[in-house]
Amino acid sequence: MKHTISVLLEDKPGALARIATMFARRGFNIDSLAVGPTERPGVSCITLRVDAEHHSLEQIEKQIHKLVNVLRVTELAPEEAVERELLLLKVGADPERRAELVSTAEAFKGRVVDLGPDTVTFELTGTPEELDAFEELARPYGIKELVRTGRVGIARASARKASRLSAIN
Amino acid sequence: MNGADAILRSLEAEGVEVMFGIPGGAIMPTYDAMARGTTVRHVLARHEQGAGHMAQGYARASGKVGVGIGTSGPGATNLVTPIADAWMDSTPLVCITGQVRSTLIGTDAFQECDITGITMPIVKHSWLVQNVKDIPAVIKAAFHVASTGRCGPVLVDVPRDIQEAELDFTYPETVDLPGWRPPRKVHPLQIRDAAERIAKAEKPVLYVGGGTINGDACDELRTLAEVGELPVVTTLMGKGAFPETHPLFFGWPGMHGTKWANIAMNTCDVLVAIGSRFDDPVTGKLTAFAPGATVIHLDIDPAEISKLRDADIPVVGPLKKAVHELAIAVGKHRAAGVPGPSAWVRRIEDLRDEFPLRYGSGGEWLKPQKVVETLQELTAGDDVIVTTGVGQHQMWAMQYILTEKPRNFITSGGLGTMGYGIPAAIGAKAARPEATVVCIDGDGCFQMTAQELTTAVIDDLPIIVVLVNNGYLGMVTQWQDMFFDGRRSHVGLGADVPDYVKLAEAYGGVGMLVESEAELEPALREALSLNRTVVIDCRVDPAEQCFPMIPSGAAAIDMVEYQDPVEATS
Numbered sequence: 092m093k094h095t096i097s098v099l100l101e102d103k104p105g106a107l108a109r110i111a112t113m114f115a116r117r118g119f120n121i122d123s124l125a126v127g128p129t130e131r132p133g134v135s136c137i138t139l140r141v142d143a144e145h146h147s148l149e150q151i152e153k154q155i156h157k158l159v160n161v162l163r164v165t166e167l168a169p170e171e172a173v174e175r176e177l178l179l180l181k182v183g184a185d186p187e188r189r190a191e192l193v194s195t196a197e198a199f200k201g202r203v204v205d206l207g208p209d210t211v212t213f214e215l216t217g218t219p220e221e222l223d224a225f226e227e228l229a230r231p232y233g234i235k236e237l238v239r240t241g242r243v244g245i246a247r248a249s250a251r252k253a254s255r256l257s258a259i260n
Numbered sequence: 261m262n263g264a265d266a267i268l269r270s271l272e273a274e275g276v277e278v279m280f281g282i283p284g285g286a287i288m289p290t291y292d293a294m295a296r297g298t299t300v301r302h303v304l305a306r307h308e309q310g311a312g313h314m315a316q317g318y319a320r321a322s323g324k325v326g327v328g329i330g331t332s333g334p335g336a337t338n339l340v341t342p343i344a345d346a347w348m349d350s351t352p353l354v355c356i357t358g359q360v361r362s363t364l365i366g367t368d369a370f371q372e373c374d375i376t377g378i379t380m381p382i383v384k385h386s387w388l389v390q391n392v393k394d395i396p397a398v399i400k401a402a403f404h405v406a407s408t409g410r411c412g413p414v415l416v417d418v419p420r421d422i423q424e425a426e427l428d429f430t431y432p433e434t435v436d437l438p439g440w441r442p443p444r445k446v447h448p449l450q451i452r453d454a455a456e457r458i459a460k461a462e463k464p465v466l467y468v469g470g471g472t473i474n475g476d477a478c479d480e481l482r483t484l485a486e487v488g489e490l491p492v493v494t495t496l497m498g499k500g501a502f503p504e505t506h507p508l509f510f511g512w513p514g515m516h517g518t519k520w521a522n523i524a525m526n527t528c529d530v531l532v533a534i535g536s537r538f539d540d541p542v543t544g545k546l547t548a549f550a551p552g553a554t555v556i557h558l559d560i561d562p563a564e565i566s567k568l569r570d571a572d573i574p575v576v577g578p579l580k581k582a583v584h585e586l587a588i589a590v591g592k593h594r595a596a597g598v599p600g601p602s603a604w605v606r607r608i609e610d611l612r613d614e615f616p617l618r619y620g621s622g623g624e625w626l627k628p629q630k631v632v633e634t635l636q637e638l639t640a641g642d643d644v645i646v647t648t649g650v651g652q653h654q655m656w657a658m659q660y661i662l663t664e665k666p667r668n669f670i671t672s673g674g675l676g677t678m679g680y681g682i683p684a685a686i687g688a689k690a691a692r693p694e695a696t697v698v699c700i701d702g703d704g705c706f707q708m709t710a711q712e713l714t715t716a717v718i719d720d721l722p723i724i725v726v727l728v729n730n731g732y733l734g735m736v737t738q739w740q741d742m743f744f745d746g747r748r749s750h751v752g753l754g755a756d757v758p759d760y761v762k763l764a765e766a767y768g769g770v771g772m773l774v775e776s777e778a779e780l781e782p783a784l785r786e787a788l789s790l791n792r793t794v795v796i797d798c799r800v801d802p803a804e805q806c807f808p809m810i811p812s813g814a815a816a817i818d819m820v821e822y823q824d825p826v827e828a829t830s
């Protein structure tokens with residue numbers, strides 16, 4: 092079972108390394124990790140996609156919470172959060188087949204950010220599942236390069252109370 | 261003043277009495293500041309591992325934070341084992357290391373080593389100080405983190421140029437650690453549920469670990485046990501949390517614990533874990549451990565709850581408070597007429613009578629158990645701190661030393677660090693000079709840190725080393741004999757080299773040789789009367805193995821009892 096966890100942490104040297112080391116040491120699996128600043132100066136947010144097959148989500152959360160730089164740990168439950176990811180995709184497409192692929196991308200609200208003699212580069216933002224779908228559709232054209240940011244997420248206004256995992260004490 | 265002075269003024273402000281360390285290039289400004297004067301006593305170790313274990317022994321004997329100090333690179337890496345040990349056993353420890361100049365960091369400079377990186381998985385937190393003005397706040401935070409919540413090690417790495425830079429010193433009154441909020445309250449509903457379940461249990465057991473000592477909850481534990489009439493077992497780390505001569509004390513669980521303790525734990529209906537963590541030497545095969553028991557788990561660290569064994573009733577919070585409130589709540593049930601588990605207590609007493617600890621007479625050989633038992637007899641009731649190495653002798657020390665008070669039995673449980681005993685004893689002596697400190701050591705362990713006998717002599721921290729000399733890495737030998745068809749692979753130490761008596765004398769101490777039971781008691785008596793550093797080389801039966809024992813994979817019920825030794829094959 093996969094979960095998305097949002098971790099607010101002090102922007103201190105080594106803070107990210109501490110989380111990564113702890114995951115490695117305890118054998119927790121990370122599917123994706125995205126890190127960046129927040130509205131609060133000196134506070135970063137890490138969105139983690141974790142696989143809780145061999146360890147309980149509760150255990151993973153508690154271990155993160157024990158790290159001294161960590162301010163808050165929240166699970167972003169799918170129905171109570173918005174999740175987005177950015178994809179950059181370079182596809183080999185000769186001029187005849189380009190139009191077709193460009194219109195597919197448009198259907199996903201993607202856009203062309205670079206054109207070469209025999210490649211097109213698309214930028215796409217969406218839910219990770221949408222990006223997966225576009226990736227599959229683009230595959231037959233020949234994917235040359237692909238990068239994804241990993242998902243970031245935020246609780247919806249309607250979420251009663253973002254399931255605060257760190258509510259223990 | 262400069263950063264180095266600021267380090268010392270900060271340690272003084274924290275009330276540090278003694279630190280253990282070795283100087284070197286990157287920490288020289290701080291040692292120079294020591295030469296200018298400080299109230300903190302510095303004990304010069306002969307190896308930084310020794311310094312670290314001394315700081316641990318100091319912390320465990322006193323309940324205060326231990327302080328180790330060393331230079332960058334090799335000085336820092338030598339501190340890694342004590343840091344890992346303190347991490348596993350939740351010992352409050354602050355290690356201060358010098359680092360190469362800020363401008364050289366990352367260039368593979370002489371004696372540069374990324375010690376914050378190396379120790380990241382084994383510290384609660386660490387700081388690489390980047391601005392001299394941060395020193396007071398960092399040291400304040402370091403002591404706070406090491407000693408609050410679940411205790412443990414922290415590291416402060418200070419580049420040489422930062423030690424030399426100037427600052428205006430003020431020591432902060434508060435710490436600025438918004439992310440460090442260890443639990444301070446105990447949930448009353450959880451106490452209520454736990455108390456009800458405990459009071460109504462027919463076969464309860466209190467399974468007490470080292471967290472009870474760290475949490476200063478031993479008096480509260482005693483009250484809980486007495487008002488509830490609840491049998492107590494303590495882990496190796498919990499040894500001393502409950503008086504071992506108390507009628508409700510029922511031994512130690514786990515691989516070389518007592519059979520009655522293991523049967524009690526594994527057949528109980530309510531298992532109350534107090535500052536203990538279900539580690540594998542205690543549980544054996546986890547899925548087969550205490551089947552059917554309702555688990556109530558009290559711990560300061562929320563992450564320990566349900567980490568290995570699901571807790572039916574979790575109680576998170578400071579143990580002093582939690583156990584106190586639990587004792588009151590259980591007491592109310594008893595006062596209301598809910599009877600204590602007398603029949604169950606009688607049953608465990610019967611098991612104890614049925615499967616007592618025992619060992620053979622040994623013919624001409626001195627038995628290792630006899631060594632420890634005699635030491636116990638001669639020191640019963642005295643203010644004695646026992647430390648140990650790791651191996652068979654450690655298990656015999658657990659079985660035959662009866663510890664009456666917390667902080668009087670100091671051993672490496674979680675990491676199982678050979679060489680812990682001698683430096684830990686020296687640190688304990690520094691903490692409590694009025695106590696007699698005895699290290700029960702193995703011949704293998706002894707040589708891992710024996711150089712610290714120098715420190716004991718020169719710094720006037722006399723300890724007695726009772727060397728259980730079986731000529732083998734005994735615990736490994738035992739495993740080879742039992743689980744590897746007796747193939748002895750590189751476990752023989754030889755009985756004659758080194759000459760421990762001469763070695764003790766070379767270090768400036770007293771050496772004694774004990775080769776028979778008759779020589780044992782007089783030697784121990786003399787050692788206890790000397791107030792000097794003494795090594796008693798006790799030549800014990802090399803074939804003796806440690807029992808009882810749960811064979812790997814077996815259930816505690818099938819604990820193997822004492823067997824007379826067979827002759828060693830090599």
Ligand SMILES: Cc1ncc(C[n+]2csc(CCOP(=O)(O)OP(=O)(O)O)c2C)c(N)n1
Binds near residue numbers: 650654705706728730
């Ligand atoms: C630093 C370290 N290295 C290796 C081990 C593995 N080990 C555990 S017990 C033991 C033998 C200890 O020998 P000794 O000190 O003579 O004690 P005995 O078992 O003979 O009482 C060894 C090698 C360890 N625990 N620690």
Ligand SMILES: [Mg+2]
Binds near residue numbers: 651704728732
């Ligand atoms: Mg030995």
